Amino acid sequence: MSTTEAQLAALETPAITDGPVTIGAVDDAVLAATERKPPFIWYLSILVTASLLTFGMGCIGYSMYVGTGVWGNMDPVFWGWPIVNFVFWVGIGHAGTLISAILFLFRQKWRNAIARFAEAMTIFAVMCAAIFPVIHTGRPWLAAFWLFPYPNTRGMWVNFNSPLVWDVFAVSTYFTVSLLFWYVGLVPDFASVRDRAKGVIRRTIYGILALGWRGSARHWNHYEKAYMILAGLATPLVLSVHSIVSFDFAVSLLPGWHTTIFPPYFVAGAIFSGFAMVVTVLVFVRKIMGLEHLITLNHMETMNKVILATGCMVGFAYATEFFMAWYAGHPYEFYIFLNRATGPYAWAYWTMVLCNVISPQLFWFKTLRRSIPVMFVVSIFVNIGMWFERFVIVATSLHRDFLPSAWDYYRPTLIDVGIFAGSFGLFFTMVLLFSRGLPVIATAEVKAVLPGTQPHHGHGGDHHE
């Protein structure tokens, strides 16, 4: 091959792994982690995250027992941190679906190494997100089921005009499809774990989870079709879920909320934050679990490119909002945006801009893109910035709306912080449990793209082992 040809080939299929990796080595690297005793650092980590989770549960229990008044919510900022956290976590989930579904459909093979992990994060993030809409209501014991349309003797139906009802459908559908998609992808790997298992219990459990997978051609045929269909189903969800979440705001008449840019802006932001979270977590996971040859710097760099791209989109959206507020000549809306940048919450606004718009610009430089410390710091910045974006949207729009007499300043309480910390506890506890119990990399998919496992041309052939 000439140099040019080699470069072209590299563009087509970027290196999935660092150096030559055999199929057996993939199994050893990934599946063995579920068989070994966890290292000390794992115990230490789960101690911290489970404590956070417990504390968060305590805070939730306390606010249920006493009333939502233990939070900072007030008049006129009737929604506070819980809704901010909800939107934040739903956003985090988006990277997983994007990676596993959309990149799958676009045949981005580099995704195979990180898809499993990203999908798992999607599910955990949606679990975290799902906590908030229920607990934030005044009477969660009723909200937990009155928000669902179900036949009842009262003859009461939910109000289908309300975006909150749309939310219920959007998020529950998202969770269901993501879970199914994830599970289907896991089936061949469950079978591999089962086949390697030494104990009876282990073999039985993973055997049940593997649904009798034997790796026959029929199985693979059905599997590939099912996976493709689920990817197809999940793809619109990437766009729809956050669009619908954004309707919670866009459908209202509040200046700063009532804007048509919200759906694309929220989706871009969600992917932005989701990728940042994947980078944050993978920086540690690939190191600690010794997967640096499977989740390579190339992967990380590619994700950083996505962060750069979506970061610019988000920045563009901020600018557009300002432009429209001025151009539309709507005095209340213009005031809201002016107030965001110069009012009592300007600190939050400029934190957001610094984190979301300025910090990703570092990724224009290849060396920085490939530097683990830099990408870690930037991804943390982006996480913070995206949380602040939601805070800015929720708090600054509400705290000064139409009638100046109602204006006030919102502050969270310790309980708010505790519940948010608890959601991180839940997220990372789940990540840690996942990293020990399930294959963190889709081995079947990685094996499929190892050098020499694929025909050079054409697709759909019988290319498995």
Added chain:
Amino acid sequence: MAEHRNAVPGQWKSLRELKTGKRAETQALHGSAPLQASDLADGLSRRRFMTLLGASAALAAGGCARSVDRGKVVPYTNRPEEVTPGKANYYASAWSEGAQVYSVLVKTREGRPIHLEGNDEHPAYGGKTSLRTHAEILNLYDPDRLQGARAGERELPQEQAVDALRQSLNGRVLLLTGADLSPAREALFERLRSQVPGLERRQWEALDNSSEVLGSAELFGERHQWRFELNKAEVVLSLDADFLGEYANGTSQARQWSKGRLVADRKAQMSRCYVAESTMTVTGSKADQRLRLPASGQAELAYALAAGLRGRGVPLPAGVDGGLLAEFRLDAVARKYHLDMAVLEALLQDLAHAGKNAAVLAGQQTGSTCHAAVVLLNTMLGSVGHCLHLEPVGSRQTLDAEGRRATIREMASGQWDTVILFGVNPVFDTPAAWGFADAFAKVGRRVSLCLRADESAEACTLVIPVSHWLEAWGEYMTPDGMRCLQQPVIEALHGTLQGEDLLLRATGLEGNYLDHIRDFWANQVQPAGSPVPFDRFWHTVLHDGIYRSPALAARGNRLNGDAVAARMRELDKLTDKGHTGAEVLVLPSPALYDGRCANVGWLQECPDPVHKMTWGNALLLSPAEAEKLHAETGAIVRLSLGSKSWDLPVLVAPGQADHVAVVHAGGGRTTGSVCNGVGFNAFELADRPETATMELVEKAREDVVLQTQEHHNLEGRDHVRLFSIEDYAKHKEKHYHVDPYLKKGYDFYPEREFPGNRWGMVLDLAACTGCTACVLACQSENNIPVVGPERVAKGREMHWIRLDRYYEGSADEPMVLQQPMLCQQCDNAPCENVCPVAATSQSEDGLNTMTYNRCVGTRYCANNCPYKVRRFNYFTYTDKRQPLDLAANPEVTIRDRGVMEKCTFCIQRVNSARAQAKAEGREIRDGEVRTACQNACPTDAIVFGDRNDTSSQVARAWENERSYRVLEELGAKPAIHYLADMRNPAVAQASESGDHDEHH
């Protein structure tokens, strides 16, 4: 009256408990959340933490039963004759506060009073009443009320208490009561004197109009007070007299004043109101022309105006020295106090022109020198006997400051063997400098007949609880001849007797106080020779609540010129004084008056009409004064008077005069579970000769001054619209703003049909004074809880109606705009479509209704409400203490925790009127449904009714040219129209700053 006694289970609190009660106990609030509803800061024990953790796990597992206490429902076994369950009975009664007598209608349900309204038969009230009258319901059911007599630490049964009282009525006995306008009571004390020769009664009031009375006494040789007919006045000049608020009878004066402020069409005339005042009051906020002038400068202005009038050819009354008067020059006053000469000239012109149609009023704090000048001015104008009347004070012989000091000296020197405090609290409300407490301690027998164990009761040897006025008999007569009867509407809740009965029993006189009143009325009140049997006369008056007898005759008002001259000479000395510090003014609090009713949570949480402050008082300083001290609202300033100093929270009060420090009375009570420790006692600062010096000791904190409104500027928005009458008359177009996009046919959807009634409201901003009576009436009618200071600090107050107050223009001399804001009952309500469970929806008569049972508390509706009038129950706010539950209106649901609520347009009143109309086979008549706020509004700024009925009041007001909707451009189609505020400024520049219709 029901025969059985309402036994209320033990709420008894001993004096010792009150004294040594722990903070947690004393902080418990009326209607505030139960103790568990506090924040984590209260500390979380390990056990409790584990409990909560367990609870949260249980919650996560799903299935939580609600523990709503449904209580017991017990039907009447023998139904009292006049009680129909589910139907309210109304009784006429009356009560007095200070020198004011309020004739009221008491609404009772199943034998318990639940709401108070003004007596519509009384000409001064016409169905209206004061803010504090509404709160008397909660005062009646106050759990802190004393339920048993005590002598020191010993509890006494009632008979023994009467015995102890009998033993106290020996030797020289001083009986201190509040201001007394009851001739029958006066006669009762005469009768008592036959048994107790050493008995003397004195009337003790902390805040009274003694300077007015003294001012007139010098001039006429007899004590007089003013009564007003401001409806006749074309020009009103207030010299620090808050006549729409706390000066004299704010309710009836506001009614009168509003008559001159009705602007039905473009040809209407308006009265003009000049206010010169030391601090911004509701009166100043409605002024057409306002001047900042300290109380001490008011007299100079008054004499200068008199001199100016004389210069314009208005003759001086005989005997007044014109030469001395000529020394007062208007331009000199203007220079000294930085007043706008153009305004003063216009004022002089207006006064001279209006003549007898002008009224000049002065507040208590201006001193009797100023009051003498006011008598002079009104006499010169000829308005005495027309717009205002000087009438003798009658039985109300309140001690003036000197009288009270003399009494204290007598106590200290051992002149009194017994002092009986009957419904007064002098230990709290006497200026601390006078040393009441020390003198009182020297009296051998100290008796308190009181409702609650107050500060004075703590200093007494014998404390006997008395009945609330709603449990007692009484009668009143104001000098204009109006008599009111006070009848009990409920059996004494705690088995108490009224104080008069206690005294009758202790002296062994025949009969009870009711017999005494009946005898008095039979002999003195019923016209001699009337053919009507007394019983019929009595029952008629009892039914109406009022009876008009001849007014007290004044002994001829010949002005004593020498007295005026003496006053003017005295003023000359004052003039030279100059400003070395700030003068301290102790003023009555708009909500708490002098603090007697401070234990009523409704009043503590009632926002000050101007400053929007709740739960406590503050040192009010002008913006310039605060700037000098580098103090902002919430800062702590050390105020020193002579050797004494106090650290007080500052509230920057736009529009206040410089060199003035204003404090409102009523704070700093040390007894009572609600008011204990709220605010500081302003009487500590009262009556000290020095001027105050101030220094900043602490930077502003947020939790010191609790305001229900944080932002005070309209930001150039047009929610409150304002015209000067001149501009208004000139305009050709209809004034209200109709967005071109909102014209018919714009909507995607067809107009909603309202085939039956369609309820609507019109609020006249020109009439609204911001007095806040509507807030209290609504609170009483709709069972609105009190949330407590911590929650107000968080912005979680629950009032369904709020009064938005905006300052426009400069902070020094702002224009004040008031706007009542309540649920706008939108036809196209933004709150409705966002509720996921359809808990808020449109009714077919045009109301935006709330289904509490269905509400899960997402709070989305409140976010989407552009008016931010929805209120959320963040905690369980209902106070479960007995007998507060009796105060609740049974027709209105008590809202649970986690539920949204808001104004319903008093839907319970709508529905009961509908039931009545249906039963009678007719339509609901216009005016048949009156909302609680509408009924309370003294100026009739609120009109409510059926918009479909084109002849209704509301339909006509709807078409008024001043009418507009707030935020109409949002397309929510609110069912409330506002009528733009109107002012009648004399000088053009004032109208410019206010008129912002031009901006839109």
